[in-house]
Amino acid sequence: MALVERMRGALRLSAVNAAALAMGIAPGMALADARALLPDLYVADADPAGDAHGLAQLAQRCLEWSPLVTPLPPDVITLDITGTDHLFGGEAALSAQVEDAFAALGLTLRHALATTPEAAQALARHATTPAPDERAAIARLPVTALGLDSEATLALQRAGLTDIGALLTRPMASIAARFGADAVTALRRLSGEAQAPIAALAPVAPLRFTRRFAEPIGLQSTIAASFAALLHQAAAVLMARDLGGRAFVLTLYRSDGARHRLMIETGQPTRDPALVLRLFDERIAALADPLDPGFGYDQIRLSVPHTEPLRAVQPDLDGAGQASDALAELIDRLSTRLGPDALRRLVPYDSHLPEQAQRAIPAQGNTPAPWPAPPAAEPPLRPLFLFDPPQPVEVIAEVPDGPPQRFRWRRQLHEVRLFEGPERIAAPWWLHGDAPGLTRDYYRIEDKAGRRYWIFRHGLYEEKPDPRWYIHGQFA
Amino acid sequence: MRIAPSPTPDSPAPWASGVAPLDAALHGGMARGCVHEVYAADAADVAAATGFALGVATGFCAPAGGLLWLRTRRAVRGAGVLQAPGWAEMGGMPGPALVGVVGDDLALLRAAVDGLRCAALSAVVVESWGAMKALDLTASRRLVLAAERSGVPLLLLRSDASPVPSAARTRWQVAAATSAGLEARAPGAPTFDVTLLRQRSGPCGQSWRVEWDRDQRMFREAPLSGAVVSVPADRPAAQPPVPLFPQRHAA
Structure with missing residues (x-):
C-alpha cells in the first residue's frame, strides 16, 4: 500500500508501508514507476491535514505522561519527561507504558530518550549501535541526522565526514565556512550546546x-x-x-x-x-x-x-x-425525568424471528431509522402488539397441521371465523447447532367477534408429540 | 360558564377521516389541538381501539410527522409490546416516532403534557390500562390547554376502563368488527365498530363500521355484511367470495 501526493507536477508516493518497501517501492517514486514495478499496488490519496490532526490528537493523549508535549508534524511527538518519569516507575517503565498505549491504538513507534528534543528525535530516527552514553550515541549518528538539505548533506559526505562524531571534532568556524551556518546550529542543538524554542501544546483549562x-x-x-x-x-x-x-x-x-x-x-x-x-x-x-x-x-x-x-x-x-x-x-x-431507557426509538433489525425484528434503542443521542413501506393492497401481516412471552392457549385444531378451529384465551372461548396460514418460521439452526429449537407455524386468525390474533403451534408433529399452541400477538 | 369550545380563527385544519357521515358529524373531521378519548369497548378490544387511534394518529402525522407514543407498564402487560413492523404494516411511520414506557399514570400524564407543549410533534398518543385516578377534571383540562396552545392533538387511549367526565373534545368507543375476508378465508383489512359517545358542541351517539385503508392512510366505510369483497388492484381477480358466516350489523 502507498499514499500518493502531487509533487512537482507528477503523482509521487509520499509514504509506503513495510510490505511495499520490501517489494522495492520507496517514497518519492513516481506512481507510474511504482505501478510498473508492482501492478496491484493499493494506492490512496495522502491527507497531510488529516495527519496533522491525528498527530495533534495523539499529542493530547500524551498529556497523560507529561505536561509539556510538543507535536512536530509530520510524525514526531516530543515529551518533556523531566521530573515526571518517576511517577511511572522510571524512564524504562514510562517508555514501555507509552509503547503499550500506542500498540493498543494499532500504531508502532520508535522512541529515544535524550537531554535535548533534537537529540532524542535524531536518535529515534537514526537508530545506531548501542553506545555507552548519550554523547557516544550521538557521535555515532550519520550526518543525515542533522536534517540539512540534500546538497549540504552530500557535501558533508563528499568531505569524508560520515558521522556526527567526526563533525564534533572539527572547529565550528570551518564547518560554518564550508557547509553554512545551519549546519553549525543543527550540530550545536544536537550536542545540547544550544536550545531550540519549544511550541508545546497549551493545556485546556477544565470547564x-x-x-x-x-x-x-x-x-x-x-x-x-x-x-x-x-x-x-x-x-x-x-x-x-x-x-x-x-x-x-x-x-x-x-x-x-x-x-x-x-x-x-x-x-x-x-x-x-x-x-x-x-x-x-x-x-x-x-x-x-x-x-x-x-x-x-x-x-x-x-x-x-x-x-x-x-x-x-x-x-x-x-x-x-x-x-x-x-x-x-x-x-x-x-x-432526564423518566430515565435514559424510558424513551426509545424503534429501529429495524434484520431477523426473521418476529420478536427480534425491532430494536428499541434509547431516543437520546440516536437518530431515527426508516421502516420499509408495506406492499400495497395487502392486509397487515405482522401484529401491532406482541406478547412477551407468548401466552399459552388451548386450541382445537386438525392434526397434524390444520388451522385452529376454536381456542380458549384469558378464559374466553373464541370461534375462528377467518384464518390465513401457516406461515412457517424455523428456529435459527445456524446459531444453536444441535438443539436449534422448534419450528413455529403461525396463523393469522379472526374470531367471530372480529378480533384478530396471531397464533402459533410451537413445533411440528415430527418434532414433538404434542406441540403446544400460543397466542403471540394481536392485530388491530 | 361557557360550555362550547372557543374555536380560534387560526386553528389548524382537521383531518378528514374519509368516512363522509363521520366527518359530517365532526364538522369536517378529527380536530387538531384538542383531546380525543378512545375507549376500548372490552379489554379484548384493546388492539382494535389502538388500531383506530393509530389510524387517526397516522392521519395527523401525514406526510412525515413525529409522534410521541406513551404507555404505562400496565398497558404493556395487558396489550403486549408495541411492534414497529405491525405499525408500519398499518401504514404508520414508526421511524420518527418516540415510544415511552412509564411506571404510573401520573408520570404518564406529566409526560403527555410535556409532549403536547412540543409543537414539533404531530400527535401524542397516550395509552393507559385500567381506571386512571390521576386523570381528574383538572388534569384533563390541563391536557386540553396544552394541546390548544401548541395545536398538537392528543389521543388518549383507555382500555379496561369506563368513561369518566373529562374536558376532551370527543369520546369514542371502539370494538373490533368482522373484516371483509379475502380469498381463501383470510382475514382482511382492520375493521372497527366505532361509536361517538360524546362530542363537545356536536351530535353524538352515532355508530359507524369503518375499515382502515392502509394505502390511502384513511378510513372508509366498511362494506356491509355479506357485501362483495373489494378486489385488490395488483392481484388477479379471484372468484367472488361467498359470505361465509352471517355477520352482525353495526349497532
Missing part, C-alpha cells in the same frame, strides 16, 4: 465553575439564582470555545461536609442556560430523596465533563431547525 458563599445558604431561590449565574458563566466560556456541553454536573457542598452530585446529559450539545436549568429541575424532581440543604450549602460547583463542537448557527427560514431543536429538548427532558 469548572465554582461559587463560594461567605456563609452557608439554605434558601432555595438564592441557590437557584447563583446556579443560574454559573450557567451563564459556563455558557460564555463554551461559546468562546465553540463548544456545547453533552453532560453537566452540579455538586452542592453542604456546610457539614456532605456533597450532593447531580448529573444531566443531553442528546445534542447545548449551552443554553435555560434549557440546562430545566433539565436540572427535572433531575431534582426525579430524585428519590429530596435534596436536604441542612444548615445550608457553602459552595456550589458546575462542571462540564463532556463537550462537543457547537458552532453558532443562523436559524433556517422555514423553521425546520427549530422543530428538531424542540424535539431534542423534549427527548432530553423526558429522558
Whole structure:
C-alpha cells in the first residue's frame, strides 16, 4: 500500500508501508514507476491535514505522561519527561507504558530518550549501535541526522565526514565556512550546546465553575439564582470555545461536609442556560430523596465533563431547525425525568424471528431509522402488539397441521371465523447447532367477534408429540 | 360558564377521516389541538381501539410527522409490546416516532403534557390500562390547554376502563368488527365498530363500521355484511367470495 501526493507536477508516493518497501517501492517514486514495478499496488490519496490532526490528537493523549508535549508534524511527538518519569516507575517503565498505549491504538513507534528534543528525535530516527552514553550515541549518528538539505548533506559526505562524531571534532568556524551556518546550529542543538524554542501544546483549562458563599445558604431561590449565574458563566466560556456541553454536573457542598452530585446529559450539545436549568429541575424532581440543604450549602460547583463542537448557527427560514431543536429538548427532558431507557426509538433489525425484528434503542443521542413501506393492497401481516412471552392457549385444531378451529384465551372461548396460514418460521439452526429449537407455524386468525390474533403451534408433529399452541400477538 | 369550545380563527385544519357521515358529524373531521378519548369497548378490544387511534394518529402525522407514543407498564402487560413492523404494516411511520414506557399514570400524564407543549410533534398518543385516578377534571383540562396552545392533538387511549367526565373534545368507543375476508378465508383489512359517545358542541351517539385503508392512510366505510369483497388492484381477480358466516350489523 502507498499514499500518493502531487509533487512537482507528477503523482509521487509520499509514504509506503513495510510490505511495499520490501517489494522495492520507496517514497518519492513516481506512481507510474511504482505501478510498473508492482501492478496491484493499493494506492490512496495522502491527507497531510488529516495527519496533522491525528498527530495533534495523539499529542493530547500524551498529556497523560507529561505536561509539556510538543507535536512536530509530520510524525514526531516530543515529551518533556523531566521530573515526571518517576511517577511511572522510571524512564524504562514510562517508555514501555507509552509503547503499550500506542500498540493498543494499532500504531508502532520508535522512541529515544535524550537531554535535548533534537537529540532524542535524531536518535529515534537514526537508530545506531548501542553506545555507552548519550554523547557516544550521538557521535555515532550519520550526518543525515542533522536534517540539512540534500546538497549540504552530500557535501558533508563528499568531505569524508560520515558521522556526527567526526563533525564534533572539527572547529565550528570551518564547518560554518564550508557547509553554512545551519549546519553549525543543527550540530550545536544536537550536542545540547544550544536550545531550540519549544511550541508545546497549551493545556485546556477544565470547564469548572465554582461559587463560594461567605456563609452557608439554605434558601432555595438564592441557590437557584447563583446556579443560574454559573450557567451563564459556563455558557460564555463554551461559546468562546465553540463548544456545547453533552453532560453537566452540579455538586452542592453542604456546610457539614456532605456533597450532593447531580448529573444531566443531553442528546445534542447545548449551552443554553435555560434549557440546562430545566433539565436540572427535572433531575431534582426525579430524585428519590429530596435534596436536604441542612444548615445550608457553602459552595456550589458546575462542571462540564463532556463537550462537543457547537458552532453558532443562523436559524433556517422555514423553521425546520427549530422543530428538531424542540424535539431534542423534549427527548432530553423526558429522558432526564423518566430515565435514559424510558424513551426509545424503534429501529429495524434484520431477523426473521418476529420478536427480534425491532430494536428499541434509547431516543437520546440516536437518530431515527426508516421502516420499509408495506406492499400495497395487502392486509397487515405482522401484529401491532406482541406478547412477551407468548401466552399459552388451548386450541382445537386438525392434526397434524390444520388451522385452529376454536381456542380458549384469558378464559374466553373464541370461534375462528377467518384464518390465513401457516406461515412457517424455523428456529435459527445456524446459531444453536444441535438443539436449534422448534419450528413455529403461525396463523393469522379472526374470531367471530372480529378480533384478530396471531397464533402459533410451537413445533411440528415430527418434532414433538404434542406441540403446544400460543397466542403471540394481536392485530388491530 | 361557557360550555362550547372557543374555536380560534387560526386553528389548524382537521383531518378528514374519509368516512363522509363521520366527518359530517365532526364538522369536517378529527380536530387538531384538542383531546380525543378512545375507549376500548372490552379489554379484548384493546388492539382494535389502538388500531383506530393509530389510524387517526397516522392521519395527523401525514406526510412525515413525529409522534410521541406513551404507555404505562400496565398497558404493556395487558396489550403486549408495541411492534414497529405491525405499525408500519398499518401504514404508520414508526421511524420518527418516540415510544415511552412509564411506571404510573401520573408520570404518564406529566409526560403527555410535556409532549403536547412540543409543537414539533404531530400527535401524542397516550395509552393507559385500567381506571386512571390521576386523570381528574383538572388534569384533563390541563391536557386540553396544552394541546390548544401548541395545536398538537392528543389521543388518549383507555382500555379496561369506563368513561369518566373529562374536558376532551370527543369520546369514542371502539370494538373490533368482522373484516371483509379475502380469498381463501383470510382475514382482511382492520375493521372497527366505532361509536361517538360524546362530542363537545356536536351530535353524538352515532355508530359507524369503518375499515382502515392502509394505502390511502384513511378510513372508509366498511362494506356491509355479506357485501362483495373489494378486489385488490395488483392481484388477479379471484372468484367472488361467498359470505361465509352471517355477520352482525353495526349497532
